[in-house]
Amino acid sequence: MDDGSLEHEINLALPDLHEETTRTLIEHLRDIIGVRNREDLLFVEPGDLKSFLTPIQSQRLIQVFRKDDQVESNSSNPSTEPETDSPPTVLVSLQGYSLHPPQASGLLPSTQPNASNASWISSFLVPWEKMPTRLSQAMATGRMAHPEDRRIMIRTVVEGMRVHCSNPNRAACAEVARAIVSKYPATFADKTAEGEQLGCGYYSLLKQLKTRVEHVNRDNVSSRIRQPRKRSTSENGDPAIKRGRSELDSYGCINWQPTTLPEGETAETLETKRQIMSTVFRSAGPQAIETTDVNEFMSLTYTYQRHMLNSWPAPTLCEIQEHWPFLFTKRGLCMHFHTLTDIEVDTRLSEALRTKGRRIWNFFQSQRLKWSKETEHLLRECDSAELNQNQIATTAILLLMKYFQEKEDSIFILADAFSTKMSVEREMTLPTTPRVIVLGNDLVSATRWMVSMEGKVFFEPEQLHDFASALAVFFASYYVFNLEYQESASTTMEMIQRFFVRINPDVGTKCPAKLGTSRKTGRVVKRKVASISSRVITFLQRLAEF
Template sequence: MMDIMANAVDFQTQLTSIMEMLAKTAIVEIGKLFEENSSLLRSEISRCTNQIESLRQKCHFLESELQTARRTAGKMNGTDAALSHSGLTDTGHRPAIDNVFGKEWCLNLWKHEESNVGQQEDQHLSSAVIIAEPVNLLDEEPDMVMIKEETFEDSSSDKTEEDQNKSLRGAVQEEIKRILPELDLNTLQNMINHLTFVVGVEKIEDLSLVEVTDLQDFLEPIQCRKLVKTFKQRDFFQEFNGQEDGTTNEITLTPISSTESLPEQPFISYYPANSDWVRSFQVPWDRMPAALVQATSNGERARPGPRREFVRIVVAAMQVLCPNPNLAACGEVARHIVSTYPQTFGDISEEGEQLGNGFSCLQRQLKTRVEHVNRDILEHRIRRPRRPTIKRSGHQDSSTMKKVRCKVDSYGCINWQPSAIPDGETPHSLEMKRKVAAEIFQSAGPRAAELPNVDDLMQQTYVYQRHMINSCPPPTISEIEVHWPFLFTERGLCRHFKTLTGIDIRSRFSETFISKAKRILNYFHSQKLKWNGEIQSLLNEIDDDTTASNNNKTAISAILLMMNYFKEKDNALFILADETSTKMSIENELTLPATPRLIMLGDTLLTSSKWFISIEGRVTHSIDNQMDFTAALSVFFGCFYVFNIEYEESASATLELIQRFFVRINPEGTKCTSKSGTSRRTGSAVQRKSQNFNPRVATFLQRLSEFEWKTSN
């Protein structure tokens, strides 16, 4: 009995010591865990404190600026803008998004819809004084300072001003078309937007200050001189201002909106003074190779050999009339050939869709042949030298200061900025639905994007979203995220992209991305010895790597190969981060650029299995772990369109390939309008030529098609 009791005591003693050891170990581990997490928490608190202090100072500054502006405007009207402490009612109050008071995109939306709201809103909008309700961000005192705004004109005066702007814009457009009847609609629209956003034309009188250098990116020299000469004539402004005494009206010249259409007119090609021969040039169809004759009769694609032979024949016929045809003349000849046999000579994708203007590849082939024939004939190669481009200091400053998303960019979009709110909606109801969607996100998080009612709310407020994103100057990504948080989820962004472009990008990527990526891999693998050392080493790395999942590896490999082929650095699109990185650690430890980047989490880019997207130096989208690389790439590419961001010059070729080959968006022009670039041969900065279709992308697609035709036969 005593032995049993002694054993029980020993057991209890051992158990107690074990429990004490476990407790101590647990306390130590808990302490370590707390220290690790508390350091992150302290850094986040410090960062938030700095942001709050910065916002506090900004609010102080904005309040002082606002009060000064009110006093100045009040003195100009003969009365002082008073400060009021009284409360506000909903009567006469225009709906405004919190903390975005005075934003031009918001005011324009309400102003645009005032005449369409209906009789039930007239009593609110006809009030002589409209009061806005600012938010006091500086303290939490119950008595908030209210600032009475200046008297707005009634809806009739707003309508009158809008009519004046439209009348002025229409008059300028008609005058330009009268002077230059051959000018196409897209060039006219782009030129007026350039005059407004870049040059800084604000009133009709400012046109007299426009120089030839401001128009030379859009027009030929003679066209520029005609316009500038007309702009400088005094009668021109008197005619549009309707005044005989020479005084001017303060009428603002507004840019052409993408939603406004110009009257249709027949296309009239423009031929430079030294290219009149193009009008009388006849394509030598009778000398076309037999293989091409058969292809044109059957509506088939021209094979590489007969096509090159026909190019030589056409160039020889052109040089009889002009020894050294310029690119524009080659373009006119190519346009005529493609319009006659579009299926045989046109730039058409394998899905039957036109690429760009449809004749860029043939134009480039004709011009290349011209330069090859004239390579040893100096007198044929000499042309009148171009006049040096002289940029005014003001013009240079405005170009440098222009934000990346400030440009009107409806490239490839079918619903870029709706002109009217949906039927049955009012500005106030749209604002209420925006707040409901934001509250749902705040309470349920990103997964609430799967709810059907959220889809309905985002679809109904689409016009509201576009007016904010397309405003100039544009809101920051942080502002957009605060007011439209569901745009920063995979589902929300892809649905917005579909409404914007008419393309379901997730479906399109999932259908064809892997199969087209395999075609690219086969193209490079089958000609491995043909490529430079960088592509060969990447191909070896792809072959040696067996850890990545098959589809992810195929998709990533295809994009990396294309970037090497175009001589673009992978860090222009991708950023490699540690596999255990979080959103907070990435923002704290990495220097993120302003333009979008796809952050790849893994040991190498090929083995990455989790992805983030960053814009304007912060992580904006987190791709769910259950999704693959194609889902991450679809969200990344969609950001350029949804948030109105131009392609970065250092990755423009790869992005345009994704756009045209994978997503199949094929408008004319390019989404990269940078005027400067980097030479692939020397690495130095060079002037970038404006292009309708990136020649490197066009060349690759043509070579891929020719390679597959040869290997299949």
């Protein structure tokens, strides 16, 4: 079975799957699982795909793999379909905005043994006896590997892999990296200084193994030739554009698309509650979000809110605000984010900026000679003042942006200290992606903030009492309103997501942009989409070592 056929099967089940994940999955199926023809796909199990796909994605793909067998079985026994006792799902509609709940994907039982582990990788043993003494001691005591020992280990492992295969592909490297991290997680896993795992836990090890493989094969031209990958195109030949909701929108969420209503509620009763809240907002203003009744109504109508937010084509934020005005208050947005992700973003970011922000500040201060002129200039400006908590938190984010070589205006916009919502919208051209509008003479010393989206100010200073509040609203907006990270700040956004807010999905990304701006030349270049930024992992490793 060729790669084109496999890609067709995958695209049929998961049309919005990222190209990088698709390519890695094809290599895994072909070289690790041992798929050689269409019939082999019948023996693939969800467990074979768990490192690359979510459980629902795995089930959908398995269903497509077995569709021929299922169709044949159903045609010969049309009356033997089993009954289920699952509760009926409810479809909520809101004045034209509706979204059918995801269909449950069935799994057909496999009657034959699994065809995985059919290649050399299943019998490969890591040559631990060849490792440095210091690394062996670190593995035995559960300490992190020294960077030098880790590099020696990478060279040794790749040398052992090349005994079986001169140019191991990414799927093989992933299997080895996963096995190493599974055996010694404390020594090799990607994690923060607090011990929290980043993504799948072995991404940086996989990247190092694959880089080493490519390095030793740099003169082996025949082994380095890659087959061209097919690009998804529209009917007129242009690159395909996003046609509906995808895994990007539910990335990192645990309650993205609820399908049942609260007990005792119907679509009519929820619509009544929505209208009551709109009336209360018009008469009492945004401060009414603090009342018990509005809080209860916002909680009960969460499913109703998600059906509008998740509908396609996506409604504008002004349309959403017209229907759900309390969602554009800090308390309302953070409550929704909590139900969506099970994270109290305001509390978590406030605490993280207080502790981790100070650590980042100390990290950059202690190694001033290593940084760029822009970073050194920022540190020098802060030397002359006694920084308060807001200023330290702001400086920490700015230092990260300079480290990742991302421009400040891709997150922050500086405005006059006495600016109002109307003056900012009238005098400035605001971008469509969210921004923190800083009111003051400079980004660090400011004491008032706004948050804008889609070219309009939606959150004013009265709701944002400190920098942590502004950053919480800014960040939560991407998840609540299904927004993508802007490419120009994607690394900093991922750092905030994984390190400060601690949302760490194994797969996917919230910045799927295929094109980006080169930090060296300023030109538009192809951007490699990865499930986790290697720059984020590298920085966190250095911070942990510090």
